[in-house]
Amino acid sequence: MNQSTVACPLNLTPETLAAYRDGALAAPELARIRAHLADCPACTVTLARFDSLARILASQRIPIPDARLWRGVHARLSLAPTPAPHVPARAVWGGLGTLATLVVLVALFVQLFRQPASSSISYHLTPQPTGSAAPTMLPPPTPVDPTTLMRPDQAWGSHYITDHLTLSAASDNFFTPDDIFPDGSALVGTIFRNGQQSVVLMNSRTQAIHVVYTAPASVVTPFLVQTDGRFVVWDGGFSGAGTISHQEPKIFGYADLQTGRVTILSVTLSPNQTSSGLLLLDQGMMLWETYTATTSVTKITDLATNSTRLLPAFRTNENIVDVSLPYLLTETTTGTSAPYTMKWRFWDLTTGQIAPVSNNGFGTASNGIPNDLSALSGKKLFWVQPASDSSGLLTSLQLGVINRVDQPWVPVSLSPALRFTNVDSALYVNDRLVIWEGRGGYFGPVSMVLIWDRLQRKLLCLTVGQNQMAPQILARGHALALVYGGNSGFNRTIDVIDTNTLPTTPP
Amino acid sequence: MALIVGERWHWLGGAFWRRMLLASQRLAAVPATNAADGAQERVAAFEGFFHQYEGSVFGYLFRMTGQEALAYDLSQETFIRAWQHFDTVRAYQQPKAWLLRVATNLALNHLQRQKTVANATVPLDDETSPASSDPTIRLAERDLVRQALLALIPRQRAALVLREVYGLPYGEVAHMLGISPAATRMLLWRARDQFRAQYLRLGGQQP
Numbered sequence: 001m002n003q004s005t006v007a008c009p010l011n012l013t014p015e016t017l018a019a020y021r022d023g024a025l026a027a028p029e030l031a032r033i034r035a036h037l038a039d040c041p042a043c044t045v046t047l048a049r050f051d052s053l054a055r056i057l058a059s060q061r062i063p064i065p066d067a068r069l070w071r072g073v074h075a076r077l078s079l080a081p082t083p084a085p086h087v088p089a090r091a092v093w094g095g096l097g098t099l100a101t102l103v104v105l106v107a108l109f110v111q112l113f114r115q116p117a118s119s120s121i122s123y124h125l126t127p128q129p130t131g132s133a134a135p136t137m138l139p140p141p142t143p144v145d146p147t148t149l150m151r152p153d154q155a156w157g158s159h160y161i162t163d164h165l166t167l168s169a170a171s172d173n174f175f176t177p178d179d180i181f182p183d184g185s186a187l188v189g190t191i192f193r194n195g196q197q198s199v200v201l202m203n204s205r206t207q208a209i210h211v212v213y214t215a216p217a218s219v220v221t222p223f224l225v226q227t228d229g230r231f232v233v234w235d236g237g238f239s240g241a242g243t244i245s246h247q248e249p250k251i252f253g254y255a256d257l258q259t260g261r262v263t264i265l266s267v268t269l270s271p272n273q274t275s276s277g278l279l280l281l282d283q284g285m286m287l288w289e290t291y292t293a294t295t296s297v298t299k300i301t302d303l304a305t306n307s308t309r310l311l312p313a314f315r316t317n318e319n320i321v322d323v324s325l326p327y328l329l330t331e332t333t334t335g336t337s338a339p340y341t342m343k344w345r346f347w348d349l350t351t352g353q354i355a356p357v358s359n360n361g362f363g364t365a366s367n368g369i370p371n372d373l374s375a376l377s378g379k380k381l382f383w384v385q386p387a388s389d390s391s392g393l394l395t396s397l398q399l400g401v402i403n404r405v406d407q408p409w410v411p412v413s414l415s416p417a418l419r420f421t422n423v424d425s426a427l428y429v430n431d432r433l434v435i436w437e438g439r440g441g442y443f444g445p446v447s448m449v450l451i452w453d454r455l456q457r458k459l460l461c462l463t464v465g466q467n468q469m470a471p472q473i474l475a476r477g478h479a480l481a482l483v484y485g486g487n488s489g490f491n492r493t494i495d496v497i498d499t500n501t502l503p504t505t506p507p
Numbered sequence: 508m509a510l511i512v513g514e515r516w517h518w519l520g521g522a523f524w525r526r527m528l529l530a531s532q533r534l535a536a537v538p539a540t541n542a543a544d545g546a547q548e549r550v551a552a553f554e555g556f557f558h559q560y561e562g563s564v565f566g567y568l569f570r571m572t573g574q575e576a577l578a579y580d581l582s583q584e585t586f587i588r589a590w591q592h593f594d595t596v597r598a599y600q601q602p603k604a605w606l607l608r609v610a611t612n613l614a615l616n617h618l619q620r621q622k623t624v625a626n627a628t629v630p631l632d633d634e635t636s637p638a639s640s641d642p643t644i645r646l647a648e649r650d651l652v653r654q655a656l657l658a659l660i661p662r663q664r665a666a667l668v669l670r671e672v673y674g675l676p677y678g679e680v681a682h683m684l685g686i687s688p689a690a691t692r693m694l695l696w697r698a699r700d701q702f703r704a705q706y707l708r709l710g711g712q713q714p
Contacts, residue, residue: 015696022670022677024692052714053703054671060652063575065565065582070557072579073586077550192587223616 008042017046163204163496175202175209177494178225182477184498188212188227190234199225199234199253204481204496212255213262222253226281229477230257231303233286235278236264252278254286254303263306282325289320298328300349311349322376326350329376346379377429384427384436394420399434399452412452412459420448428475432499435473435480449473449482453502553593556602557586563673564606570668571614573657581617585610607673608683611665615684618661655705662686663698670695 012033019025020033037043162184167175177189187202191209198214199222212232215222224235236251252265267290279287279298286301298311298320321329321344328347346355374383385398397412414420420438428435434452449471451460472483480497564585569578588609589596596602656664662684669675669683681691703714 014700018696018699019692022692022695024677024688024695049714050699053699056652056706056711056714057656057667057671057702060570060656061650062566062569063578065561065579069561069565069579069582070554072583073557073590074550074554076583076587077553077590192584223612 008040010036010040012036012040012043014046017043018050021047021050162498162501163494165202165204165207165494165496167207167492167494175200175492177202177472177474177481177483178223179227180204180474180476180479180481180496181227182229182479184477184479184481184496186227187474187481187494187496188225188232190222190225197222199232199255201232204494213253224278226278227476228281228283231255231281231284231286232257233278233281233303252286252288254281256303265301279320280323282323285325287323287325287328311352321374322381324376324378327376327379329381344381375427375429375434377431380429382427382429382434384423384434394423394438397423397450414459428473430475430480430499431478432502433475433480435475437473549593552597553590556589556593556597560603560606561586563603564610567607567610567668567673568614570653570656570672571610571618571661571664573653577617581610581613584613603673604675604679607669607675611669611683615661615665651706651709651711654709655702655711658705659698659701663694663701666691666694667698667702 016025016033020030023030025033033043037047175189175191177187179188180186181188181204185204187204189200189202191198191200191211196214199212201210201212202208203210213222213234215236222234222236226233231254233252233254236253250267252267253263254265255262279289281287281303284303286303288299288301290297290299299308300311301308321331323329326349328349330345330347332345347353348355374381376382382399389395394414396414399412423436423438432453432455434454436450438448438450448461452458453460474481474483478498478500480499482495482497484493484495561582565578565582568581568585569575572578572581585606589602589606596605599605656668659667665684666680669680670677675683677691677695678688680695681688684691684694686694707713
């Protein structure tokens, strides 16, 4: 917020006043500020601004849902199971049936994935040209600058897309991909069918779907499915059994694809714990957190041995930015208004040691949110910050790469022809590529996927058709998947690219 | 194009798989009973419940996604979850909080993975839209709210909307987003600050 023209004698910051307004302050601080407000015009003005912002937010024009919504829900009610507690026998049979399903599935799963320990999956991709339908491309006006513009029907669009999948709501029952195998051979995600939510694998080549786990009706929704090629983990959401009491069990699960074993972790929170969340799966290690009112407890579970260890309570007011085992990056922000000053610290999770990173100017950002516009790969932090000209068009991107203190930026210049206006909140790093999203376009806003090839030091640009959402990007190991569609419900196409097959010299 | 639609089940004994799945699901299925009347009553009760909350849920998801079609999809998903837990949910004192929580899960899951961007098809102004309750806010500015909101990262957007539009207590926002209270305080502050900056940048009037 702007500084008021009248100074506050206590020098209360707008951030503190916002916390006061939200009821986020402890009692003594609350009383102190309440007493102070009567005599402080500056703080009164600031608080009035918050009220004004709230009114502006509430004024947003919202369409009124029409009968389509109920029709859509109603059509699915007959498919969706609903527990009927007034018929106990049904619950018993249902429970036995679910158990039977689980046993059968696990047995099949074991059979399916039984294989030598060295290989985590029984099928592999053989890259081949496919000539698939590329996403709509708006050809940019010439000339272009040092930025390499790649049309999707050239280098990327056809020759290097190893698999092109077309999903429809009818045939694939709302498969929602969340992650990809490091070798690109399968996608993992959730599926909704026959009224039940399941965690599944989908073979990239054949689109065969293998159910890993079907959630019982008491669990609200498995989501955030991740895989490292051997394990599949998911956040099962909350049980739905309790009220919103902050003390209900949280359900996680994982499957070992080598043994077919499915393990369900039910986390019962103690009274002073507020929540729990899955952070990441990498190299057989699952990282997750439990929060109390004042601290976060970070845990690492070795999925092969099902052993969990707690990290020491190493941080307060530090947010986890990203994890790339064995490294963890946290961020603290100071400053109460943009530009903020952000400081990062690396943690070595094997030793618990800290390596603070000095911020070489890149730590201050007026419009950058490190949680989304940065990513960790090993001990390298990638960070994108746009620079714009007076007309609001972005002219360059600064790609910050830090693997030691005071590492300089990598400048990436953008073609004016792109008429690039936004960098959206996404950044993905795999072994070779840094991938993020933006918007711009000569004929109006077009979603773009920008790919920085670290090997070639080239910027590749994929544009998606006008009025289309940017594709969902899945990146793991040397696999990259771009998931298109979503505006029209659950019809999707997925391009899977094996980045090992990309040329190492410019085409 | 390597389209293999329709051959999914022929892969590696897929037919056998499917038969086994169907068989196991039949085991789980309940024999048809004469409880059809009860089922109809449940659906009728659920329809009432649905109409009571559809505006809130849809409005929240529209604010979160900025897209009508997506808000329809995610609203539908939210209410299907509610149907699966209907007996529990309708007994809550505040079913809306439960619904918003499920909607938040679904929206963040979608947005964080999908990284939705706003498309430019929504008209800036609409003569038929109902008059603003606040006469100081011009109609055209109200779409600025949508654009400014969409410029925030999804978690900021959720925090700000849940707190300021739906009036959820601060602790509830922390719980819904699955983050610590300290992180929520910072998230809410940044959300306000960013929203205001974006709103002004887009030409909104100084709040």
